[in-house]
Amino acid sequence: MRRAVCPGSFDPITNGHLDIIARASKLYDEVYVAVMINQSKKGLFEIDERIELIREVTAEFGNVVVESFHGLLVDFCKQRDIPAIVKGLRAVSDFDYELQMAQMNNGLTGVETLFVPTNPTYSFLSSSLVKEVAAWGGDVSHLVPPVVLDALGERLGKG
Template sequence: MRRAVCPGSFDPITNGHLDIIARASKLYDVVHVAVMINQSKRGLFEIEERIDLIRQVTAEFGNVEVESFHGLLVDFCKERDIPAIVKGLRAVSDFDYELQMAQMNNGLSGVETLFVPTNPTYSFLSSSLVKEVATWGGDVAHLVPPVVLEALRERLKKD
């Protein structure tokens, strides 16, 4: 069985993330979405909320498993016998960082990294940008799935 992981914080998941996951789901029998826990960062959404949102928007693919993980991504891969990491690249600046990570991960465990170029429609998109625009009342409906848009609106509602 061909397995891969798409890691990230997904706070929240965007259409760009979803595009990469969808494309990976066509290449692999099982795609694990690893919601990485960073104790030093306080997210807009709790880990379980992110997992729930990701499960909702990836349910149609039928071969996506979503869970959280704290620690090294290569350990996540070893524990689940996952030989490949799938990462989307938006720009050259992403490549510089991701290449170093890929080489480190391969050196630590032999796990390969597959780089997938981002759909140009989403080349500027990040969770941080979505949160900032949404916080200031900007329209992000075209940047996130509808269920995520609703969750964002609810979370950012001003009393």
């Protein structure tokens, strides 16, 4: 069975994230979405809420497993026999950071990282930007799945 992981904080999941997950789900038998737990950072959504939103918007793929993790991503991969990490790249600045991470991960355990160029429609998109625009009442309906838009509206008191 060919497995890969798409890691991130997904606070919240955006259409850009979803595009990368969808593309990975066509290439691998099983795609794990690993939701990173960062104890030092308070997210807009709790980990369980993020997991539920991701499960809902990826259900149609049929081969996506959503779990949380803390610690090293390579340990998550080792525990689940996942040989590949799939990461979306928006710009050259993403590549500089992600290349360092990919080389470190490979050096630690041999896990490979595959870079997928982001759909140009989402090249500017980030969860942080979505949260900021939504908090100020901007329209982010074209940037997130409908269920996420509803959750954002409820969380920000605009629903």
